[in-house]
Amino acid sequence: MAEISVNIQRDGDDPRPTTARKDPNTCPTCRSHYRADELVALLRVCRQCGHHFVVGARERIAQLCDPGSFVEHAADLRSADPLAFIDLKAYADRLTDAELATGLGDAITVGVGTIGGSPTALAVMDFGFLGGSMGSVVGEKLAVASDLAVARGVPLIAVAASGGARMQENILALMQMAKTVMAIDQLRDARLPFISVCTHPTTGGVIASFAALGDVTLAEPDALMSFAGPRVVQDTTKERLPDDFGRSHANLRLGHVDAVVPRSELAATLARLLRLFAGSIPEPVVPAPPRAAPPSLGQRLASLFRRGASRG
Amino acid sequence: MAEISVNIQRDGDDPRPTTARKDPNTCPTCRSHYRADELVALLRVCRQCGHHFVVGARERIAQLCDPGSFVEHAADLRSADPLAFIDLKAYADRLTDAELATGLGDAITVGVGTIGGSPTALAVMDFGFLGGSMGSVVGEKLAVASDLAVARGVPLIAVAASGGARMQENILALMQMAKTVMAIDQLRDARLPFISVCTHPTTGGVIASFAALGDVTLAEPDALMSFAGPRVVQDTTKERLPDDFGRSHANLRLGHVDAVVPRSELAATLARLLRLFAGSIPEPVVPAPPRAAPPSLGQRLASLFRRGASRG
Amino acid sequence: MVRVTDEVRRLRRRFQERGEESQIWDAVLLARHTSRPYTLDYVGGLFSDFYELHGDRAFADDPAIVAGIGTYHGRPVVCVGNQKGRDTVEERIRRNFGMARPEGYRKAIRAFELADRLGFPVLTFVDTPGAYPGVGAEERGQAGMIASSILAMARLEVPVIATVIGEGGSGGALALAVGDRVLMQENAIYSVISPEGCASILWKDAAQARKAAYAFRPTAASCLDLGVIDAVVAEPSGGAHKDHERAIRLVDVAISAALDEVLALAPRDRRLARRAKFRRMGVWGTAEPDTTASGLAAER
């Protein structure tokens, strides 16, 4: 019986040099070193070689949304470890560590905001939180984002960054693939556009669910987008992998994405798409939320966990 | 400007030995010779090598339908030559010759009948009538067959045998592709099954319209099923063609048909499919036509042109 | 022997009276003129913004068909068109001379379905010698994908305006041309096969293309007479290539008018009206009552 370890990408499956993990401010491709604030200002794109560093959820939102326009929802949801899962380390401890390290409740942040003046719902994943793995909270929050879009009659933009499903929630994690696909189907019923943005990496259960179903699907340069990771494919098939296996430009060539968009152009591209789609969007069925004055990042982090979950 | 002669298969495009055309009772593959009545009894399949000879529409109907069950419709439709088309010979003359040679009004015969006791609408093409080419009459009669199916709440079976669209009707012939696809779409709206049977050859505008859209698509052994003919592909691309280019078993391997069914099993297969589908078929919305006593072939031919077109 | 209708007699008389032979060949040449505006020229001229979509989500992106979302007079639309390459040999080859593979039609279908889902009208631009007759294209289901594209267009509940802007060649063209309104430029051609292909089959000599074109009349006037298109769009004198801007403006006016008409219908009515329109296409007669098959059969 050929038993195959299939389908799930994870943190350690990135075949690129691991220097970046050792020093997050050194470019893994050309070894250029940056100050932390410098890298933020560069949108975490290497000035020398164009390498796109991983971007966290809050920083991504700051890169994309009009200042102060983003209002987070469902921020209080937390993974609950129903299986009381322990491998070399307890899942509960992994969660605590991840929350301490990132200041995030889980691997996705959802809410509503404006991009280039156009209102949209947003769901942004964070690879730094357990490899952006999708468990119950990620699925629920993606569904909340879809609800927000429907309630407000606005599009949904999802920025994926994920090694796949979260093994520690096993079958519940798998079910999030169906749950998130149905969240997109709900948007389709409501005739609302869904824009999927795939960043490095978008693999496993995430690329095989909502992230693949964009009305428009964009990818960042050199992002890995495959269902099985390169190592799994190599080990299973003994085939020689193409050098650009699963990378976003290969996906463009193979017909799986609409465009590869450099990060410097991503906000403008999304703004343009929202404007293009705008004529089709039904009038909001509930009034738009009042726009808060732009809080500082510190304020936003401080207020984050106090805000209750809202489902539109 | 690369100008390409594309897309239309025709009589002369059959790459197989042309002996069959010279002596229709000699097997082009193994040279076995048959008496005319013998070949009819064999369903026109070579006993030695299994070669499937071309079958005319009336003989095909006799092979498939329960004896006496078939009632023809729209038999009085005739191609009208609106372009007054003349190439080396006038289209009007070609039509007259074809009618004289085949006893058919055009390259398709439509009506209702039963197969294995299950009622169905039928549309059967005849390659002997101008290479089974599809012009206005073929399209209209296929649409009539769809109307019959909808009116009676029965499936439609189409048996295709065609070199493609009829050049002598030019753009009107092309439009029959859209017209016949919409006839199938009408069946879909009515939740009625459509079974497509592709026989040698089913090419050009016919395989690129209704014949490709079967809920179940069957093919006879070694039938050529391609959009462009082998010679056109060869001439255009200078590629070496696979030996089985466009043949039905290649189409099975490539995912384009559900099964290759030997002619000896075709009636039983269709009967089985009609029974499988039967539970789904809505009750007839009009009473079924009275079953006539089985007329002889002579009677049927004699009465054929006197029967008015009926559209269910 | 065949009882033809007054309509058929009218058509034949009209075609005979016209004496349009020289115009026909002019149209063939103008429709293929390499300076003629192509789909992306209309995209550039008609839409205040346009975002091109790529890929069929299955195998490849086919540059011989472009699809995208555009803003047309302030309204979001989906645009799909055949695209020929211009200027360099490389670009012409990259666009495969406007001959699409199954991936191109699958991309088109994806765009059509997106339009229907979001309620965007569909504008198509038809300009291809035909679908690509290659081994790989055939193996990956060229025929079925053309049929599926026709079916996808048939099922749309949003308005569909198709415009033949150059060569409307065969099923490869029809796959993008199933419109509520089908417009055709004055010098565009639309036919079931290229004149060369027709000549090579019926005259056994591709060099007789001019003769074939005269016989089968691929012109806008003929298509209008036959009820296949809804309107002929005028071109600048000498042909669309003489004045792109003006050609585009004329197409704009025609599309706008057609779109307004079609927008007035309810979505489901629109689909059924489209089906009814194509159902009517074709010209045929009936057998004379005194012509019996038995008589014919006896002659054999």
Place this chain on the structure above:
Amino acid sequence: MVRVTDEVRRLRRRFQERGEESQIWDAVLLARHTSRPYTLDYVGGLFSDFYELHGDRAFADDPAIVAGIGTYHGRPVVCVGNQKGRDTVEERIRRNFGMARPEGYRKAIRAFELADRLGFPVLTFVDTPGAYPGVGAEERGQAGMIASSILAMARLEVPVIATVIGEGGSGGALALAVGDRVLMQENAIYSVISPEGCASILWKDAAQARKAAYAFRPTAASCLDLGVIDAVVAEPSGGAHKDHERAIRLVDVAISAALDEVLALAPRDRRLARRAKFRRMGVWGTAEPDTTASGLAAER
């Protein structure tokens, strides 16, 4: 730090109390038993007739998934299932050990759409280690096709009963398992990754598969507790492979009951109920009110 619900506490307690470790590994072995009834065994046992459909109309026919039209208790149904090869090495390889490529999922989608068009209920049988992780499969859009299959199932208005009959491995299994009712045999397993895969990632050692299986509980009992499946179908004592006929009869009774329940709903309600059911899946808590991010951020 995380406020968990009573439901989570109940689940954890239940899992701790069960002491089901040995049963878990037994299930893994039984689910993979090469004599276990496969999809085509159920097809043979449940349907009075069955006609298999082939091909994805685009690229190939994938023998790792079977799809067809069957007669189930006198009713036409569409059946789709993963299929492992039995008996010979050639047959196992031909079926690719039950690991489908995009063509298999595309064939499944075609069958789902046919069912919806004709109003036939859909019965699926899930039995795969996972989708095939090959270069070609990835290049032809394995991920997107799995997503599309899930979406196609989500959109069906006909009843969908999915039964996990062996290995329910990862997205490759879920792509056929989006049912109004999801049934699971007593010794079947259903998990986001194989125990070996989980062990190799989390324990850095595939040999720790048993340990991984204990930790992530791929069993029917666990799936039922977690609300992922609707019913556990008993097997003959010793496992389904001991008595195919009886195993099939038990599955028959369970599918019949589930189908009757689901047939009672109106088509659109059925689809919305399916969506609501999957929307509920997942178990989570909320942050304790006194745990603030600023506090956390300060610790960094």
